[in-house]
Amino acid sequence: MKFDNILEYQRIDADLVTIEDAIKNSSERVRVYNYKLKLDEATEMVKRLQAESADVVAQYERIAQKANELVAKITELEGIIGKADDLNEVEYYTKMLSGLIDELSQIERDVNKDMSKADNISFEYKKTWEQGQKATTAYKNARIEYEKLKMERSIEAKPLADELSKLTKVIEPRMLEIYKGLRANKKLPAFVEYQPEDKRCGRCFMDIPSDTQGKLKKAGDYAECPNCHRALYIPD
Numbered sequence: 667m668k669f670d671n672i673l674e675y676q677r678i679d680a681d682l683v684t685i686e687d688a689i690k691n692s693s694e695r696v697r698v699y700n701y702k703l704k705l706d707e708a709t710e711m712v713k714r715l716q717a718e719s720a721d722v723v724a725q726y727e728r729i730a731q732k733a734n735e736l737v738a739k740i741t742e743l744e745g746i747i748g749k750a751d752d753l754n755e756v757e758y759y760t761k762m763l764s765g766l767i768d769e770l771s772q773i774e775r776d777v778n779k780d781m782s783k784a785d786n787i788s789f790e791y792k793k794t795w796e797q798g799q800k801a802t803t804a805y806k807n808a809r810i811e812y813e814k815l816k817m818e819r820s821i822e823a824k825p826l827a828d829e830l831s832k833l834t835k836v837i838e839p840r841m842l843e844i845y846k847g848l849r850a851n852k853k854l855p856a857f858v859e860y861q862p863e864d865k866r867c868g869r870c871f872m873d874i875p876s877d878t879q880g881k882l883k884k885a886g887d888y889a890e891c892p893n894c895h896r897a898l899y900i901p902d
């Protein structure tokens with residue numbers, strides 16, 4: 667009969683779709699996705715910490731250079747004070763010296779701040795690195811589990827796929843094309859029996875307009891439902 671092959675194809679393919687959905691909705695796939703997310707987060711965090719640590723190093727170098735300059739100035743001033751014989755002059759340079767020493771203490775505080783920041787970064791880095799390692803292992807294991815599931819399912823699917831490929835050779839090409847288009851749009855079942863007295867799509871239940879009704883008069887007719895686009899057919 668006209669629709670036997672495509673309906674047989676549809677029946678077998680429904681089992682194949684069930685297998686595909688089982689893979690898609692499997693906890694194995696969810697785990698792979700989640701661990702990948704964690705891994706990506708850890709990788710991002712490592713990058714961010716590396717950038718922060720480069721900033722701290724640059725900041726430290728700037729401070730160290732400033733400290734060197736100050737120490738040189740202080741040494742120079744101490745020399746000048748040692749040689750000065752005027753009391754006013756001594757007082758003037760001593761004031762200047764105490765200003766420089768204050769500045770140096772400020773720098774020391776900045777260095778300490780920088781150091782504690784570096785400690786924090788290094789702590790975070792270590793923690794993130796460990797998390798990353800754990801996520802990598804978990805991700806790899808989840809992938810193995812997922813591949814195993816896919817393998818098992820594909821063994822189940824193989825005979826079905828073989829039957830479908832046999833049927834492909836005997837199905838009217840236009841019908842197969844319609845079926846595949848609907849399958850790709852997740853409109854299954856694609857071929858739906860039509861009862862002319864019902865005047866409705868058997869799947870989306872929309873009333874069928876008269877021009878489509880005109881194409882669905884006798885056994886063997888088939889036409890597209892204007893609403894859900896499934897193929898309505900009258901068995902022969």
Ligand SMILES: [Zn+2]
Binds near residue numbers: 867870872891893894
């Ligand atoms: Zn419909």
